[in-house]
Amino acid sequence: MAPKRVDREARREEILSAAVRVFARRGFAATRIEDVAAEAGIAKGSVYLSFGSRDELLAAAFARLAERSADVLAHASAQGAPAVERLASLVRAAVAMLADEPDLTRVMVDLWAAGRHGGAAAPLDMASVYREYRGAVADLLRRAADEGDLRPGVGEPEATVVVGAIEGCLVQWLMDPGVRLDGLAGTVVEVCLSGLRAEGGPTGP
Amino acid sequence: MAPKRVDREARREEILSAAVRVFARRGFAATRIEDVAAEAGIAKGSVYLSFGSRDELLAAAFARLAERSADVLAHASAQGAPAVERLASLVRAAVAMLADEPDLTRVMVDLWAAGRHGGAAAPLDMASVYREYRGAVADLLRRAADEGDLRPGVGEPEATVVVGAIEGCLVQWLMDPGVRLDGLAGTVVEVCLSGLRAEGGPTGP
Amino acid sequence: MAPKRVDREARREEILSAAVRVFARRGFAATRIEDVAAEAGIAKGSVYLSFGSRDELLAAAFARLAERSADVLAHASAQGAPAVERLASLVRAAVAMLADEPDLTRVMVDLWAAGRHGGAAAPLDMASVYREYRGAVADLLRRAADEGDLRPGVGEPEATVVVGAIEGCLVQWLMDPGVRLDGLAGTVVEVCLSGLRAEGGPTGP
Amino acid sequence: MAPKRVDREARREEILSAAVRVFARRGFAATRIEDVAAEAGIAKGSVYLSFGSRDELLAAAFARLAERSADVLAHASAQGAPAVERLASLVRAAVAMLADEPDLTRVMVDLWAAGRHGGAAAPLDMASVYREYRGAVADLLRRAADEGDLRPGVGEPEATVVVGAIEGCLVQWLMDPGVRLDGLAGTVVEVCLSGLRAEGGPTGP
DNA sequence: CATGAATGAGTTTTCATTCAT
DNA sequence: CATGAATGAAAACTCATTCAT
Numbered sequence: 055m056a057p058k059r060v061d062r063e064a065r066r067e068e069i070l071s072a073a074v075r076v077f078a079r080r081g082f083a084a085t086r087i088e089d090v091a092a093e094a095g096i097a098k099g100s101v102y103l104s105f106g107s108r109d110e111l112l113a114a115a116f117a118r119l120a121e122r123s124a125d126v127l128a129h130a131s132a133q134g135a136p137a138v139e140r141l142a143s144l145v146r147a148a149v150a151m152l153a154d155e156p157d158l159t160r161v162m163v164d165l166w167a168a169g170r171h172g173g174a175a176a177p178l179d180m181a182s183v184y185r186e187y188r189g190a191v192a193d194l195l196r197r198a199a200d201e202g203d204l205r206p207g208v209g210e211p212e213a214t215v216v217v218g219a220i221e222g223c224l225v226q227w228l229m230d231p232g233v234r235l236d237g238l239a240g241t242v243v244e245v246c247l248s249g250l251r252a253e254g255g256p257t258g259p
Numbered sequence: 260m261a262p263k264r265v266d267r268e269a270r271r272e273e274i275l276s277a278a279v280r281v282f283a284r285r286g287f288a289a290t291r292i293e294d295v296a297a298e299a300g301i302a303k304g305s306v307y308l309s310f311g312s313r314d315e316l317l318a319a320a321f322a323r324l325a326e327r328s329a330d331v332l333a334h335a336s337a338q339g340a341p342a343v344e345r346l347a348s349l350v351r352a353a354v355a356m357l358a359d360e361p362d363l364t365r366v367m368v369d370l371w372a373a374g375r376h377g378g379a380a381a382p383l384d385m386a387s388v389y390r391e392y393r394g395a396v397a398d399l400l401r402r403a404a405d406e407g408d409l410r411p412g413v414g415e416p417e418a419t420v421v422v423g424a425i426e427g428c429l430v431q432w433l434m435d436p437g438v439r440l441d442g443l444a445g446t447v448v449e450v451c452l453s454g455l456r457a458e459g460g461p462t463g464p
Numbered sequence: 465m466a467p468k469r470v471d472r473e474a475r476r477e478e479i480l481s482a483a484v485r486v487f488a489r490r491g492f493a494a495t496r497i498e499d500v501a502a503e504a505g506i507a508k509g510s511v512y513l514s515f516g517s518r519d520e521l522l523a524a525a526f527a528r529l530a531e532r533s534a535d536v537l538a539h540a541s542a543q544g545a546p547a548v549e550r551l552a553s554l555v556r557a558a559v560a561m562l563a564d565e566p567d568l569t570r571v572m573v574d575l576w577a578a579g580r581h582g583g584a585a586a587p588l589d590m591a592s593v594y595r596e597y598r599g600a601v602a603d604l605l606r607r608a609a610d611e612g613d614l615r616p617g618v619g620e621p622e623a624t625v626v627v628g629a630i631e632g633c634l635v636q637w638l639m640d641p642g643v644r645l646d647g648l649a650g651t652v653v654e655v656c657l658s659g660l661r662a663e664g665g666p667t668g669p
Numbered sequence: 670m671a672p673k674r675v676d677r678e679a680r681r682e683e684i685l686s687a688a689v690r691v692f693a694r695r696g697f698a699a700t701r702i703e704d705v706a707a708e709a710g711i712a713k714g715s716v717y718l719s720f721g722s723r724d725e726l727l728a729a730a731f732a733r734l735a736e737r738s739a740d741v742l743a744h745a746s747a748q749g750a751p752a753v754e755r756l757a758s759l760v761r762a763a764v765a766m767l768a769d770e771p772d773l774t775r776v777m778v779d780l781w782a783a784g785r786h787g788g789a790a791a792p793l794d795m796a797s798v799y800r801e802y803r804g805a806v807a808d809l810l811r812r813a814a815d816e817g818d819l820r821p822g823v824g825e826p827e828a829t830v831v832v833g834a835i836e837g838c839l840v841q842w843l844m845d846p847g848v849r850l851d852g853l854a855g856t857v858v859e860v861c862l863s864g865l866r867a868e869g870g871p872t873g874p
Numbered sequence: 875c876a877t878g879a880a881t882g883a884g885t886t887t888t889c890a891t892t893c894a895t
Numbered sequence: 896c897a898t899g900a901a902t903g904a905a906a907a908c909t910c911a912t913t914c915a916t
Binding site for chain 2: 079080081082083084160163164166167169170171180181183184185188211212214215216217218219220221222223224225226228229230232233237238241242244245246
């Protein structure tokens with residue numbers, strides 16, 4: 055009976071992985087349950103032994119992403135280094151996570167679409183995920199300011215831009231795989247934290 | 260014949276606007292031709308007098324967006340002011356365009372989704388749109404560096420981040436309307452161009 | 465627009481009639497929407513222009529039956545003749561109605577089945593139909609007793625048996641078409657009202 | 670080997686009883702094999718060790734009913750009392766049987782439905798059951814007439830009405846549990862055999 | 875041109891039945 | 896024998912698209 059639990063869960067993961075691969079390839083909208091089954095090497099009906107509906111597959115993909123995001127945030131909050139560095143680490147970890155799971159990352163756009171309207175079942179609370187990212191980043195920004203490494207007054211709006219920079223690069227990569235995600239983390243840190251202006255150059259826009 | 264052309268075009272625009280409104284509300288996936296017709300106050304079949312298919316409606320929405328983007332870029336390249344300022348103007352114009360057309364902006368996520376896979380007819384060349392934005396921004400970044408306002412060596416990667424910052428904030432707003440787009444442009448300019456580091460603070464990451 | 469209403473209604477009736485024919489032939493459980501469409505000479509999807517679901521077809525059949533029943537009862541209550549005679553008329557009218565619509569009558573058993581459990585949509589309030597029949601019969605029984613034609617004390621239980629006699633003969637006809645419905649009304653009246661006992665024979669069981 | 674046979678048979682009966690309970694509750698159409706298995710406390714596949722198919726379960730329920738009916742008829746034909754009394758006994762026995770097995774009785778409507786069309790395997794020969802009932806009743810009616818207790822000329826048609834009265838009351842009870850089956854037997858006997866007309870009242874309709 | 879009824883391909887979902895463990 | 900995961904046939908229902916009026 056113990057193995058049952060394991061098998062059930064393992065099978066669920068297998069199917070979900072297959073689903074994520076197909077979603078990444080064809081997009082959620084164009085993916086039929088049968089495509090997922092074929093990718094997983096099982097019969098159509100078997101998908102329903104692990105997932106209640108097509109939408110539940112997308113919800114599960116979201117859950118996987120949310121879990122990865124939570125991991126990233128958990129690691130980020132555990133250190134004792136200067137806040138700027140911890141912030142840089144957070145950005146790097148977030149990008150690394152996306153790069154580690156390119157298929158899940160490619161599904162992101164479908165999660166956004168499903169998050170905005172609702173496929174009944176799970177509301178896909180995308181909002182929370184970003185809220186937590188922003189919160190963590192804003193917190194580190196403020197600490198870094200306190201530590202004198204960033205200018206005073208930074209907060210939520212700046213955090214939105216930092217988080218946005220990552221997601222926005224992601225969008226460009228999704229639309230045009232020619233855009234590289236490689237150096238992304240470094241560039242984001244550089245641009246957002248160090249700034250682009252010349253040493254001694256003008257301060258404001 | 261002239262009025263015919265005008266009428267045809269006007270009707271097409273009316274329907275497209277109706278479609279964009281519904282797409283913004285329900286999402287493209289959940290929008291049926293009949294919903295668009297109802298929103299436009301016409302009969303289902305009449306939509307087909309202006310658009311060849313459901314996908315063509317989305318393609319037209321994309322075209323509208325692409326057109327607005329082109330306008331933004333056209334304006335940006337016409338001035339004689341310092342490049343940093345022109346860059347700031349470009350960011351502001353891009354954000355203003357999105358804010359001016361919130362419904363079209365809300366459809367963006369569906370355009371991204373359709374851009375990534377093939378919605379039959381028009382491939383929705385999202386890639387080009389962002390490529391042009393990046394090109395324009397990268398160009399201005401380099402000029403600004405030449406003019407001594409930004410540090411040397413800035414280019415495509417930095418442009419990707421700047422463009423990404425805008426799109427990424429947009430994503431957050433789409434997921435969570437609580438996020439404000441108001442001051443966005445200013446913050447993006449501030450963060451990306453001026454940088455967040457304290458005056459005299461550390462230079463690199 | 466007026467013709468629209470008529471056409472819509474006429475089309476609905478046509479489809480319903482087709483459905484009743486197929487239900488009578490194959491039974492509701494074994495009838496696919498496509499069978500109904502084929503019988504009506506239209507396409508599957510067109511059935512859905514008039515009926516929201518398969519169950520709605522059965523509900524509509526029930527409505528038709530309920531309507532016919534109401535007609536029967538309405539006529540029965542309109543006369544000035546002696547109550548026994550009006551009762552006999554009621555029985556005859558009820559049987560005549562069933563004989564007039566043999567297909568609808570054959571569907572009865574499916575309506576009973578659906579009435580006992582519920583195909584969501586319409587609860588198929590079979591109970592009311594029989595309640596009204598019993599009420600009308602009980603009423604006439606009491607009047608006839610008052611008029612001295614029937615023994616005193618007759619009421620609901622006897623009405624249940626009278627109504628039951630009709631339905632029960634129907635059941636036997638449904639199971640075995642060899643059973644004739646022809647003289648049924650007469651026999652029911654004879655058995656129930658006049659009784660089977662010999663003149664001057666024993667009174668009670 | 671003997672115990673094997675017994676066990677097999679006992680298990681079959683257990684499952685059948687479970688099936689009848691579920692059929693009574695949900696109706697045959699809405700009952701899945703899994704529901705039956707759950708009610709019987711066994712696994713889905715195990716049902717197939719005793720029954721070849723879902724329809725066979727219904728057929729078995731029919732067989733159980735047919736068996737009970739045969740018992741009723743067997744007892745009825747064994748006595749030496751006056752035919753009217755034996756007839757009254759038969760009616761009472763038939764009603765008592767139904768009252769003893771309310772779930773099986775509730776399944777009746779599904780048996781009727783299945784009897785009228787072909788549920789594959791066994792044709793559920795409902796017709797015979799009623800034919801035998803009618804035969805027995807007609808026989809007793811004729812004897813009672815011969816014995817001078819009922820008027821001459823009674824036969825099949827009257828038997829159909831007597832049998833029908835029982836089944837028809839059953840139908841009303843099925844549709845509306847508020848209808849009581851308690852005094853039913855007595856009322857049927859009273860109405861059909863003694864008649865409702867006032868002593869010395871009019872003879873015919 | 876405008877309409878909306880008609881069509882039928884396409885999908886999801888269910889569930890009886892099988893069979894390896 | 897018992898089990899329940901796996902299968903895939905079957906059906907309901909949807910909706911883009913067409914076209915007669």
